[in-house]
Amino acid sequence: MPDAAVDAAPEPDAAPDAAPDPDAAPDMGLAAHPLSDEFDGPPADLLAGADIGWQVLHPERAARVTQANGVLEIVAQNPPPGQNWAWFQDFYAVLVYREATGNFAVTARLRVVDDARPDQPPTGDFNARAASSSAIPPAPTAATNTG
DSSP: OOOHHHHOOOOTTOOOOOOOOTTSOOOOOGGGSTTOOOOOSSOEEGGGTOOSSOEEESGGGEEEEEEETTEEEEEEOOOOTTOOOSSBTTBOOOEEEOOOOSSOOOOOOOOOOOSSOTTSOOOSSOOGGGSSOOOOOOOOOOOOOOO
């Protein structure tokens, strides 16, 4: 015979579950997620070799890549006259990245400013697309012919 406690219907007077607070931030479990990063660890200089789980490609083209106070700051160097440093066609610039697999979402808040005047937007040759984030699928691997 089944256990009555398991199969019993709820009491008719039982209070319904409380409705969720519409103004509360959803608990996405981000703190425990291995891809999550609030950049709130101790101050770190990635150009000096600090390991915070991010890699720097073309560090010679960066003036500064640091983590402090919940911010990842990337300051590019100005290229020499006549050169372009950007991610376009065969041009390239500094890139800060982390490898990831599977399905994920990225949320970022960017602030793009003139390094000499942080209250102003950049001046000169500037590409807003370069100051963004991207998810790039890995290159396909070739099958090995074993026969």
